[in-house]
Amino acid sequence: MKTKRSIIVFWALFLMPTLIIAGIAFKLLSHEQERINQSAINALSQRAEAISQTIHITIETIQDNLKQSLFDxxxxxxxxxxxxxxxxxxxxxxxxxxxxxxxxxxxxxxxxxxxxxxxxxxxxxxxxxxxxxxxxxxxxxxxxxxxxxxxxxxxxxxxxxxxxxxxxxxxxxxxxxxxxxxxxxxxxxxxxxxxxxxxxxxxxxxxxxxxxxxxxxxxxxxxxxxxxxxxxxxxxxxxxxxxxxxxxxVDFPKITEPGTALVLIDGNGNFMHQFGTMVVDPEAKPVEVISISSLLPHWRIAVFIDDKGFASTKGFLYISTILLAIFIAAIISGGILLTRLTLSNMKDARQKTSFVSSVSHELKTPLTSIRMYAELLLSKRVKNEDKIQTYLSTIVNESGRLTRLINNVLDFGKLEQGSKKYQLENVEIDRFLEQIIKTHSIRIKNQDLEIKTLIEKGDYRVKTDRDAMEQVVLNLLDNALKYADQGKFIEFVLKKEDVFIVLKICDDGPGIPKEHQHRIFDKFHRIDNSLTSQQPGSGLGLSIAQQIMKDLGGDISFEPLSPNGTCFIIRIKDHDAD
Amino acid sequence: MKLSKQYHGRTIIGFFAITIIISLISGTAWAKLEHGKVICRIETDRSVLPAGDSQTTILKITLDAPAAPVNVKRPAVNLSLVLDQSGSMNGTKIEKAKAAAIEALTRLGLQDIFSVVVYDTNVHTIVPAQNAGNIQGIINTIRQIRAGGSTALFGGVSQGAAEIRKNLENDFVHRIMLLSDGLANVGPRMPDDLGRLGAALIKENISVTTIGVGTDYNEDLMAQLAQKSDGNIYFVESGIDLPRIFAAELGDVLNVVAKKVKITITLPDNIKPVNIIGREGRIRGNKIELYMNQLYGNQEKYALIEVNLPESKSGAKIKIARADVDYENPFTQKQERSSAVSYASFSSNPKKVAKSTNIDVVREYQLNLNALSQEKAIELSDKGKKQEAVKELKQSAARLKQIGTMYQDKELLQKADEQEVQSDMIESEGMSKKSRKILRTKSYQMKNQQLSQ
Structure with a gap:
């Protein structure tokens, strides 16, 4: 958790300067836009000044001429x-x-x-x-x-x-x-x-x-x-x-740019002439005012420009802002992605560590039993035939458990790499299920669980991989035996739904807590509570089962059983039906 | 004083070219000139005046413009249409204005110059001054006029004048026809300002005829502009009348028989000018000067002058005024002059005096006084004195009625009735925009003897 927090802190520290830089960049862009706007105003003002100079020079010339004519x-x-x-x-x-x-x-x-x-x-x-x-x-x-x-x-x-x-x-x-x-x-x-x-x-x-x-x-x-x-x-x-x-x-140049106007104003604020098509409100404040001449006291040219006038210069701000937004979005989304990947990798690493430890423990337990009983038998100190049979039976069972565990680990590796190969053959699922129940009935009964079987009549022959199917059912059965041993029964239901054969394996155990329900098929995930901590497991069973079913064109899902318990539903697809 | 002497001297020098026929019997001076010339007449309100103390009498100086000569090329016209294309013109008004402009264009000849300026917030010369021969091209341009924007009336007239100036040196009849339906809201908008523009344009012999459409334009501004530049003035309530008005105005413009008309009235030393009625003129000592830009064929224009006569004995006959009219004949491009002299006789017989009344002079004098009363009523109404305005109009109507009854003059009686109706309407409804425009337009048309209405 400490590492996770430090990554978020790091991310926040990384984000802060990014946002600050973005803010500064936007401000600079705004200033640049203001500068461009100001240059548009300056260009208009220069035209106003040119007009005002023309008026001044004209009046001055007229006055000089008239004065001279008067003298003459x-x-x-x-x-x-x-x-x-x-x-x-x-x-x-x-x-x-x-x-x-x-x-x-x-x-x-x-x-x-x-x-x-x-x-x-x-x-x-x-x-x-x-x-x-x-x-x-x-x-x-x-x-x-x-x-x-x-x-x-x-x-x-x-x-x-x-x-x-x-x-x-x-x-x-x-x-x-x-x-x-x-x-x-x-x-x-x-x-x-x-x-x-x-x-x-x-x-x-x-x-x-x-x-x-x-x-x-x-x-x-x-x-x-x-x-x-x-x-x-x-x-x-x-x-x-x-x-x-x-x-x-009538001689002044026309102003055709939209949203701009130069207005010649007399000393009383009356508009004496307007250059430009913009509709100017008499109460509007001009962006610039230029005095015309001392020869026309208080007369001035007011420069007006509105949003339309600035529209041509605003393209710069729009494009720059869009680029900046894309840049910032790329940085933030990249950061988020990296953080998520990092956190995900950290989680995977943690789960793998837990997996190795779990698998080591899982391997060690049956091996210890096998070794212990094998040594007892080897020392020939056990003379009782029944005990010998029991020990040998335990050795066989533990070996089977070991085999399944190793198979799971090997299958997981193959499934992860996508290299698992399936051997498709005709399987009669009803007989296949009966076979599995028969084989594992001792294990089930040993845990004082009643076996309920409900097989609807029908043709359950499909083309699928028998071993892979067996691994799926056994994973679910192992889970039920592990987590629902306090329950009263395990129920097997087989029926047909459309093109699928549906196999349900239900128990009346404590069920799966809600907060874990959406993650039970994640690899390495284990419900880390008081119940499961007592149980061995690699956290791979359901993940492998789901992957196999998907590979075989079927599916596996989960639904809670009322009032308590769990049902895993396997949908098996007949490969010939495609 | 030096000034008047110089002018007097110049007037005398010009006399040798003029033929004067004086009618002493009627008290009216006639100046019958050769065919095609402007005839000048001086009439008094009474040909026999009461003997005794000094008194004021009315002089009517009439200019009878001849008909335009047949088989002679009429003077070329330099016409600039200045059209309002502000937003308020949208619809019928702009469409009718365009149709009227096209109609006017088709009546022009190859020798004429035509330009079109439109104005909204800005001013655009859509047809620069050019020969009126390229009709189709110009028509297409006119048809593209679209309404929208504010009303830069001053700028429009200025641009129209600039187009006229391109051919100012030639012997054209220069005319701007301004059409507007709204208040000028860009550029100078005071009536005085537009009046000054008109006063400046008349110095270049450019007259501005103003056509107001609807009831939202500023009739004072339009009247000032037309008055100071000696143009005509029209008021139409809707755009439907525009083609008729354009045609009427063009009828005048194409019928000019005298240009740059200057009337100089010289009074003997013992007769003093008192007032010029209705027209703007200048009194310099014993000289009165008036100016008209153009006279149209078969038109009668006149000026009314009040003068003060000295004490006179019964049976005396004295010269009371001499009028000289200088103008440019647009057909020959030559300066011409027409003159008239008026004499008055005095009698102590009141019947003889009453019998000599010239009802034409009395009528025009009263109608002009009535026009001044109409203007005064507008002023009073503008100041919020509605009752006084109504009183002014009613008093003037009563005066018209009294004199009309006295001389059994139908025109005066009719005018009195019309004015009574109008004053009653103003009394009950107030001075509406329409009433104000009618009064302003009618008074101007009366004072200037506008032919086309």
């Missing part, structure tokens, strides 16, 4: 140019001219349109002078460098680049068209000269400008203003955000 306006034709621009350029929502601390255009009151009145209200803080136009511009921001840059830009956008001309190129993208819109202002011929004429020697060129993200009624608006000449008018435009959005979104 002839100051003498300012209002007309701005109005023309407002009427024709989709990028321009409103225009204004602020002069001498007051709004020159649009005019408050009836002369302005509803949109212009809203525009004035929207930027009231600026137009009423409560907030200066350059409130968010650092004094050093207008530098000589910027002026130089602005001059450079003047050169890079010739008058020939006009909206209509650009529209003729059909292959250019919507975004490019949008940028072209920002260059669309038309300079009146000769305006440069007029500009110079306008700028008197006392007027200092300052070229101040700024784009202001402006929040009104919780919505973003973008106002651009310029002041070209010191103390000159501040004028500018309000960008049409819907044009920007409408033109930008």
């Amino acid at each position: 306006i002839d100051q003498n034709d300012l209002a007309a140019t701005l109005l023309r621009w407002e009427g024709t350029n989709p990028l321009v929502r409103n225009v204004f001219i602020y002069k001498n601390q007051g709004l020159e255009y649009p005019v408050k009151g009836m002369e302005s349109t509803l949109e212009e009145r809203r525009f004035i209200t929207r930027y009231d803080a600026l137009f009423s002078g409560r907030v200066k136009f350059d409130f968010n511009i650092a004094p050093s921001k207008i530098s000589a460098k910027e002026l130089q840059k602005l001059k450079g830009l003047t050169g890079s956008y010739p008058d020939s680049v006009k909206y209509d001309a650009i529209e003729k190129k059909q292959t250019i993208s919507s975004r490019q068209k949008l940028v072209a819109l920002s260059k669309a202002i038309q300079k009146a011929p000769g305006s440069a000269q007029q500009d110079l004429a306008f700028k008197g020697p006392e007027q200092k060129l300052i070229n101040k400008s700024e784009w202001i993200p402006w929040f009104s009624e919780n919505r973003l608006h973008i106002l651009g203003w310029v002041q070209k000449i010191e103390k000159g008018p501040v004028y500018g435009i309000e960008l049409e955000l819907m044009t920007l959005l409408s033109r930008l979104i």
Whole structure:
């Protein structure tokens, strides 16, 4: 038992690290899956960043172009140019001219349109002078460098680049068209000269400008203003955000991967555009959020991905987990198998040891009797004829017992190896049984047991091995004599059932305990209790009997006899019946 | 002020090309131009005004579009159908929309450009802008449209506009036909936002006609988009009416006789503009500017202006307005101008004044005021002031009835009756989705003199 426990402990110790390694492996796999998922998110985020950069660059370019165009306006034709621009350029929502601390255009009151009145209200803080136009511009921001840059830009956008001309190129993208819109202002011929004429020697060129993200009624608006000449008018435009959005979104790449979406969200959390087919719940939390640009404050692109989006990357985890499970199952089942084999071998070894000891004892007992009686007879000290007969009879009986034991051991070896050969012959089982009962009736009666015989009428002739059959019946009879000697009878029943001849050998002994009933045919098994420990035996009898019967196409089984006792049932098959 | 002077100067320069016939007797100015040109008229609500103190009067500036000339190739159309294929369109609506789209396509000619954009959660251009000649291929594509998903209306219109822009430089009549049956839930969805999109598109001469199906779409959004881009607006309760609406709209689009129409009304210095009724326009000093994207053949469009006249003596005759209409003739691709001048005479005889009433002007003025009342009623109802909304509608109906009775005008009386019934219904059942859509659509159609309904 100690060894068995140590094997289980060893097995448990072996199992523990296996499970720990499996756990670690699974965790590593999960991490790897997370890494793959993260890379999918990163890929989407990079696309979002690319989109956000495109938006930023586009707006920046538009604003630079518009700013430059505003600087280029002839100051003498300012209002007309701005109005023309407002009427024709989709990028321009409103225009204004602020002069001498007051709004020159649009005019408050009836002369302005509803949109212009809203525009004035929207930027009231600026137009009423409560907030200066350059409130968010650092004094050093207008530098000589910027002026130089602005001059450079003047050169890079010739008058020939006009909206209509650009529209003729059909292959250019919507975004490019949008940028072209920002260059669309038309300079009146000769305006440069007029500009110079306008700028008197006392007027200092300052070229101040700024784009202001402006929040009104919780919505973003973008106002651009310029002041070209010191103390000159501040004028500018309000960008049409819907044009920007409408033109930008048609150019963005489509996202076709299922379960993924990029959503352009404004400062109030409204979905302004969605890329991708995934149905996004407005309350859903994005896996990543990317700010678009300082030019569109609080606007962002949210990255959404659901299980469908991860499905393509989950194959790795599924396959790896299956492989890991197979690996672990192989280890555990292998371990269990080895443990069982080890335990089985240990049990066999124990049973063999017990067998050798039993057989040695079994051999020694009759040999001792034979030797003792033979020596007595040899010394010729026994003169009584009856005693001599008794001694000789004992010698013969013990020799027979010895022979049967040796036969059993030899047969067991042959049966184990599958090398036992059967000599088939015609046997009349009823006569065969009567012969055995007659031969062993003295042994039975010596143990005060009554012989009951019930042989139904019929033809019991079969083709089988007589000696093997005899060995089977004798093994059962020996068992009955050994274990049921406290009983009153031994009953032999012979009858036919279908193709089988059924031979029952029953006794009214103590019977077989329930816990041993399923193992009585196992080799070397003995019921190790107070009763059997007094009885000699090798633990091979029933095992040999069962093997022989199976070899001969029959069977042997056991059933308890009520109220006590045991019945062994032999089913003999006629080989000719096949 | 500098601004108005510059514009005034330009208007004067353009006068030499125009023939003006002025009818002083009727008080109506006629500008009969050569055949095929848009005729401009200015009428007042009364040709003889009461002498005495300063007063407000109504000017009706009417544009009579000529019939499309026979034997002249009509202007080519650049049409983009933007169809809602969200889940709610499933069933009859999408099937009828497809049938209507195919019907519309078959009416186009080889010179026309056709594109189809569908939108759900995303936007798909299923037929990129192309010549309408390849009918079978396009029809097969349209038949494959399946409904499902959300409603990215803004994206759909944007994509439709992108398809139109592929041929923007050519002399096409540019038109987007937007069909939707549900609330926009992806992209900008405020009526103002879509209005701004419409305002931007009109600058490219792209008009958006909106067709609302069922009672679940946002009529304010659709109305703003159509109004700001000078398109038409339709409301149909079920998909069954879609082929008829598509045909009606296409009838307009294929019948354009004037494009980029700009009306400039110049008032003498002593006459002040007070208000523009129903239309969006700009008042600059004594100038009033209005814009219409297109005029359809045989259509009458007008603008109503309230002006304030100075004190006048009995028997005096003064010039009260001059109207110049600049537009592009799509058949010749040339800019044309039509003008009219209106004079008014004053009398201290009330009978003479009453007799000179121009019922056409009075009727249109009242109907436009009624359209404004309908819009106000919607606003009141939206604020939960149902009773005030009903009161507004009833008051307007009563005014129509009173004036209709006074001048025995059947149209005004009929309109008054209809409005009374509708206001009673709203009073008993509340402002239903359907009632709201009818009011919004009718008021828009009235203000814009939408021909096809």
